[in-house]
Every structure is written in structure tokens, then in C-alpha cells.
Amino acid sequence: MSEVTIYHNPACGTSRNTLAIIRHAGIEPTVIDYLKAPPTRALLRKLLADAGLSVRDVLRSKEPVYAELKLADAHWTDDELVDFIGQHPILLNRPIVVTPLGTMLCRPNSEVVLEILPVPVVAPFTKEDGQQVIDTGKRRAP
DSSP states (O other), X not given: OOSOEEXXXXXXXXXXXXXXXXXXXXXXXXXXXXXXXXXXXXXXHHHHXXXXXXXXXXXXXXXXXXXXXXXXXXXXXXXXXXXXXXXXXXXXXXXXXXXXXXXXXXXXXGGGGGGGOXXXXXXXXXXXXXXXXXXXXXXXXX
């Protein structure tokens, strides 16, 4: 089993670029298409805690279901919001990457994943839009 996991949506450019950067670094991650296999309530809570994020930090406010359910209303509890993500996984912002160096929501820029990759400096990488990513070699402490 890989020491790197990505909660991935193949329809998302940021998610595709993040996955490509991980692979460019020589790592074959465990790829979880969270739309087909959403994280359990407990796992989602753990991912959020490990990344230092709130439930609202990972809600996709641009999704039609967000407006339909009126999730911007402040009265929803975190537990209720987690339940909505479980029922409508498209509400989960992506990608979320887990490595031995940490857990991170890799938005809005896919290259932030470099901060938690357990490898030395990664060679320059070109994203789908032609933007080049240069790794500084800075990593989180484990």
C-alpha cells in the first residue's frame, strides 16, 4: 500500500495536476475517487482534523446542491454538514492528499502538494495549462 493517498476527482483540473505532480515525483499514490467511494464520517473528520480544516473549509460553495440545500446558512452544525458531504460527495473540495508529512487540501494551486511529498526536490513539472512548477525543496517536518 502506498504511503501517499489522494482523494481525487478526475474531472477536476487541480486534482489531475496534483495527481500528476505526485506521479512526477516518482510516487504511485493510492487514488480514491471520492465521488464513487466517499470517505466515511469518521474518516472525513480525521482528514479535516489532520489538515487543520473546518467542515466549511472543504465545502464547494459553487456546486448547485450547495445552494439547493442552503448550506451557506449558519445554523447547520458541523455534524450536519459532514452528513451532507456523505450524501452529496460532490460538495467535498478536492484534492485532499495524505502523506507521512501531513494532510492537505491542495487548492487552489496543485503545487502546494510539494510541501508534503516525502521525497527530495522534484524536477520541474508543467501543469495542464502550461504553467511550470519549480520545487523549492521545502517540506513540512514529519
